[in-house]
Amino acid sequence: MLFVTIQIAQAQYTETINTNNPGRSQGAFAVGKGVAQIEGSLFYRAEEHLLQRYERDYLGTSFQLRYGAITEKLEFSIFGTYNSINQTDFNGTVSTDTSFSNFSRFTVGGKYLVFDPYQFFGEKKVNLLSWKANNRLDWRDLIPAVSVYAGANFDFSENNLLTPPDDASISPRLELITQNNWGRWVFVTNFVADRIATDFPSYQWLLTMTHSLNNKWAIFAEYQGLKSDFYSDDLGRGGVTYLVTKDWQVDTSITLNFKDTPTVFQVNVGMSYRLDFHKDTPIQQTSDPEADGKKEKKKKKKNKLNLEGEGGGI
Template sequence: MKRFFIASLFSIACFSAQAQYTETINSNRPGGSQGAFAVGNQVLQFETGLKIGGDNHDLFQTETDLFGIDYEIRYGFLMEQLEVSLGGTYLKSTVSSNVGGVDNEYEFSNFQSNTLGLKYLVYDPYKKRSLEKPNIYSWKANNSFKWRDLIPAVSIYGGANLLFGDNPYLLEEESALSPRAALITQNNWGRFVFVMNFIADKIGGEYPSYSGIFTMTHSVNGKVSVFGEYQAIKSDLYADDIARAGGAYLITKDLQVDISGLVNFKDTPSKWQVALGVSYRIDMHAEDEIIMDEKTKKAEEKESKKEKRNSELVNPDGTMNE
């Protein structure tokens, strides 16, 4: 489903609208997007995976074999809406070419990316809906499409790319420290979750890039979920269209495994990758806390007092008090 998943993959599809915290792990693996919701206050989560792939460049006549490790550490703190994360990729590249009939091969490895960032949930349309009582007289009223379902949860993300030393994945014109920002939206439609990420990367640098990631996740049952994803990338240095697909399996409420693959739609270079991953959380969350604004809190208190007054008017035998 972030994610992904999510965008956020299995657990986001099953997520409880009452709070940021979910009963099952909320992982951004195995896709390229991240969901709008944080892991939950005092939840520490580890997400990692191995991947292999290839880049074949028709113009340069090169073939590159890839082996990498993706990682992300996420922690919710201070409040349900806030999350700090550190994520990146360590990549080994083996490049083969043929120049003048002579085969050449060389390899290099380093961190392709490291990003430290914060995500904050700005707007959650589901927090009040979770407090609504179902219509006991109409199945249609409870399950039919409503225009408000098109309104997504919205988060903002800000971070810094960190690459230091003699790194072959860092061009001479690029800075070792650069900003990254994203706008994240998420719609929960029953067993389906739709996530959009709009990302500005290496802002203010020599080669800034912009991308959009669109992820649809479907929860097949209580254990299995699948996803499809499209990503568009645009920059002066590199542009591409990438498709991803895969699935995740929930082993326990705190442990998830996943598999995914990607391809692109160009030959400079053409890409493919296959990845296997795992996500695990250490759940130190104290309670399932409902996020409400002051207006909602007052309305809830008023309704509670009203119900209490009504109950005091009725005797245990069903007769009314004078």
């Protein structure tokens, strides 16, 4: 007959909200099984294209809906960005104003953690006698957590000026994601292949560094590179976040680029909130009472021999 010992495993789940805001990269870890999360922002964006001689003013919203299901390592998500744009075209001394609105992105997909160094190597042991030993760089810290993401882009309009012309209404998106946690520092990389097998495939790479100033405030810096025949750019972002409660974060950020075709200036104000229905997952470990009984008898016999040996020495 077998008895069961119950232990608790938490894996991806964190006590405070795990959000991708305000950057554009996504971290390697899922939100946790049974956790539903919304991350959104309102933004203003200004563009000026010197060669094509136009100016654009954007007002829009970006959102992410994330849900952890089936396992602690799996997350399903919806990413979307909706824009309302006023454009002014300059032709000599004449200017023309037009307005249009549409999604620049609507993607449904899933992310899976394929390697977790904390589970593979185990938690680092704490040295109670040495601050230096606890804070020195360990080679294991250089090995990141790794996730893969697969999704599908949905284009709802054929005449969308914010997406490539004559593009497929559904196109694939793949991402390789890494994450290093170094105390109060977190470093994330995303390598993206977007709109694969279409006339305008896009490739992106994002590098994000976040630093926690204390239990409430954090700052971040991010670089995003984009390469495509439709649109290429190099973007830099910086911002700050504030943890209101363990389930609610607010943030703000600024985005700039490094060229004039077009120039980009963007300001975001956002928030993230989670609905925490996470339950600790019990891990069953079986034990054989007969084997345990034999071990206990051997232990008692050994203790008895030790006592007899000590008595003979007096």
